[in-house]
Every structure is written in structure tokens, then in C-alpha cells.
Amino acid sequence: MHAAELSQLVIAPAETDEDLEALIAVRKIVTPNARPQVANLRHALSSSTAGLVFLIARLADEPVACGFVESSTESFAAADVAVVPNMRRAGIGSALLTEASRRARSLGKDSLQLERKSDDASRSFLERRGFEKVGGEEAVSLRLAGDPAPSVPPDGITIVSRRERPDVVEAMYEVFVEAEQDVPGAPTGETIEAWRAREIDRPSRSPDLSFVAIAAGEVVGYAVLDVFGDEGHHGFTAVKRAWRRRGVAMALKRAQIDAACRRGLDRLITGSEERNLPMGSLNAKLGYRPDPEWSTVVMRGPLQA
Numbered sequence: 001m002h003a004a005e006l007s008q009l010v011i012a013p014a015e016t017d018e019d020l021e022a023l024i025a026v027r028k029i030v031t032p033n034a035r036p037q038v039a040n041l042r043h044a045l046s047s048s049t050a051g052l053v054f055l056i057a058r059l060a061d062e063p064v065a066c067g068f069v070e071s072s073t074e075s076f077a078a079a080d081v082a083v084v085p086n087m088r089r090a091g092i093g094s095a096l097l098t099e100a101s102r103r104a105r106s107l108g109k110d111s112l113q114l115e116r117k118s119d120d121a122s123r124s125f126l127e128r129r130g131f132e133k134v135g136g137e138e139a140v141s142l143r144l145a146g147d148p149a150p151s152v153p154p155d156g157i158t159i160v161s162r163r164e165r166p167d168v169v170e171a172m173y174e175v176f177v178e179a180e181q182d183v184p185g186a187p188t189g190e191t192i193e194a195w196r197a198r199e200i201d202r203p204s205r206s207p208d209l210s211f212v213a214i215a216a217g218e219v220v221g222y223a224v225l226d227v228f229g230d231e232g233h234h235g236f237t238a239v240k241r242a243w244r245r246r247g248v249a250m251a252l253k254r255a256q257i258d259a260a261c262r263r264g265l266d267r268l269i270t271g272s273e274e275r276n277l278p279m280g281s282l283n284a285k286l287g288y289r290p291d292p293e294w295s296t297v298v299m300r301g302p303l304q305a
């Protein structure tokens with residue numbers, strides 16, 4: 001592409017449904033296994049307290065790239081940049097990264113953090129711009145077939161779906177605040193409003209496939225899940241420190257597997273930070289197997305001028 005053509009590139013916030021559909025179209029070309037939905041994007045925009053902006057880049061009205069930028073509780077802004085394959089090596093990704101940097105700067109941030117597929121060629125694009133790997137999400141999945149073993153919770157623990165107990169959301173947040181500190185590499189300090197929007201109210205979250213563990217009236221753990229067609233994508237699984245190593249998380253995930261089978265889902269997908277031994281071991285014990293197609297590396301680097 002010539003410089004003159006690149007000067008026709010228009011990068012703008014994706015705000016209308018048409019913009020969001022264009023963004024989804026680009027995302028599906030770049031990452032065919034992604035499951036973006038307008039309802040989730042709309043919800044994220046309307047509930048964000050962190051300056052979330054989705055970006056869509058068009059060349060002669062044709063969507064060619066997309067991205068986002070959002071503040072975090074640390075000094076970096078979370079971001080993404082994706083260019084359709086036939087438009088790469090033409091400066092579009094750089095332009096989008098510069099725009100994401102400009103917006104991150106105005107949010108008071110000094111760096112960007114992006115996730116890439118672990119085998120993605122764009123990793124070297126970021127490395128050439130000073131980005132380094134700071135973590136990784138290892139994905140695993142479980143094919144659902146037949147009747148799962150019944151879920152038997154440990155003594156004194158009751159497992160109930162979140163639909164049955166809509167009153168326990170604040171108590172779930174207390175579990176989150178304690179547990180998030182034990183996830184390697186995870187930023188901490190998310191407000192209850194931001195947590196609730198992401199973990200509870202997101203349109204794809206299923207209250208029937210999300211469960212809480214209760215001991216003598218106290219919420220001691222929870223596990224949440226999104227449904228996309230015939231796939232379930234696990235969200236956070238968390239148990240209060242005083243209740244760990246007693247089989248609480250195992251019972252929560254077994255309840256999810258059981259409910260997912262009854263709902264007729266085909267597959268459950270999840271991931272955990274590569275240093276998160278407890279979660280990695282738990283998933284392996286439940287029969288989840290590595291699914292590199294979904295694994296990502298987390299890259300952090302300087303704002304681009």
C-alpha cells in the first residue's frame with residue numbers, strides 16, 4: 001500500500017451498531033474462534049468506568065482493522081490491535097497502536113498491555129516496538145459426552161446456582177477481592193461496579209451455569225460461565241483462602257459440567273495463567289486437556305509516539 005492510500009485510513013471509536021458489527025466482522029476474520037457479540041460489546045461500553053473505547057479502522061469505507069483501549073488499576077492500559085491478513089505490512093497496525101497509545105496517555109497510563117495468540121506472527125510486531133512477554137494464559141477444554149459423575153460437595157458445603165441466589169452477589173465480590181490477589185500477574189483493585197458488570201451482568205453470562213458455594217450461610221466460593229451457542233467459556237473460579245484444599249472448587253466446577261451437559265453444550269473452554277498451579281492442576285484433574293488454539297501470551301510495552 002502506498003503512503004497516499006494509508007493517508008485515507010480513518011480510525012474512529014466504534015459506537016453505533018453498524019460500527020460494532022464491522023468490528024466483529026474484522027475480529028472473526030483475524031480470530032475465527034472468537035465469539036464477539038454486539039450485546040456484550042454494548043454492555044461493556046455502557047458499563048465501563050475505565051474509559052473503554054472500541055476502535056474501528058476503515059480504508060475507503062472498508063473495515064480493515066479493529067482494537068480497543070481501556071484503563072486498568074495499574075499503570076498500563078489494556079488494549080488490542082487486529083488487522084485483516086490481506087492488509088498487513090502496510091502501516092495499519094502501527095497507526096492503530098499509535099491511536100491506542102494516544103488514548104492510553106490521555107487516561108494517564110504509561111504503557112499498553114495486549115494479549116496475542118501464542119503462535120501469532122504479530123508477536124514480533126510488538127517485540128520490535130519494545131514489548132515483552134509478562135505472562136500467558138494457557139487454554140484447556142473439555143468435550144462433553146454422556147452423563148457426568150454426580151457432583152458431591154464436601155461436608156458442610158451447599159452448591160447452588162446463581163439464579164437460585166440472586167441475593168449473594170455482594171458476598172461473591174468479597175470472595176473475588178481475596179482470590180484475585182492469588183492469581184499470578186493479575187491486576188487487583190477492581191471496583192464492585194466494574195466487577196459486577198463483567199462477572200455478573202454481561203449478557204452472555206449464564207446464571208444457571210454459574211454457582212456459589214455456601215457454608216453455614218457464608219459464601220465461600222463461586223464459579224461463573226458464559227454461553228456462546230454450544231460452547232461454554234468458564235469465567236473466574238474462586239474460593240476463600242480459609243476454605244481451600246477441601247474440594248470446594250472441584251464441586252463448583254463439577255456442578256457447572258453437570259449443568260452444561262444437561263443443557264446440551266458440546267464443549268467447555270477455560271484458561272489459567274501459566275503460573276497458576278492450583279487452577280491448572282484442578283482443570284487437569286477434571287479431564288480438561290490443552291487447547292493451544294485458545295492460548296495467549298500477555299505482552300506489555302511502551303506507548304508509541
Ligand SMILES: CC(C)(COP(=O)(O)OP(=O)(O)OC[C@H]1O[C@@H](n2cnc3c(N)ncnc32)[C@H](O)[C@@H]1OP(=O)(O)O)[C@@H](O)C(=O)NCCC(=O)NCCS
Binds near residue numbers: 237243244276278
Ligand atoms: C484455584 C482455586 C479456586 C482452587 O480452589 P480449592 O477449593 O482449593 O480447590 P480444591 O480443593 O477443589 O482442589 C481440587 C484439586 O485441585 C488441585 N489443587 C488445588 N489447589 C492446589 C494447590 N495449591 N496446589 C496444587 N494443586 C492444587 C489439586 O489437584 C486438588 O486436588 P487434591 O486436593 O485432591 O490434591 C483456589 O486456589 C483459588 O481461589 N485461587 C485463587 C483464584 C484463582 O486462581 N482462580 C483461578 C483463576 S483462572
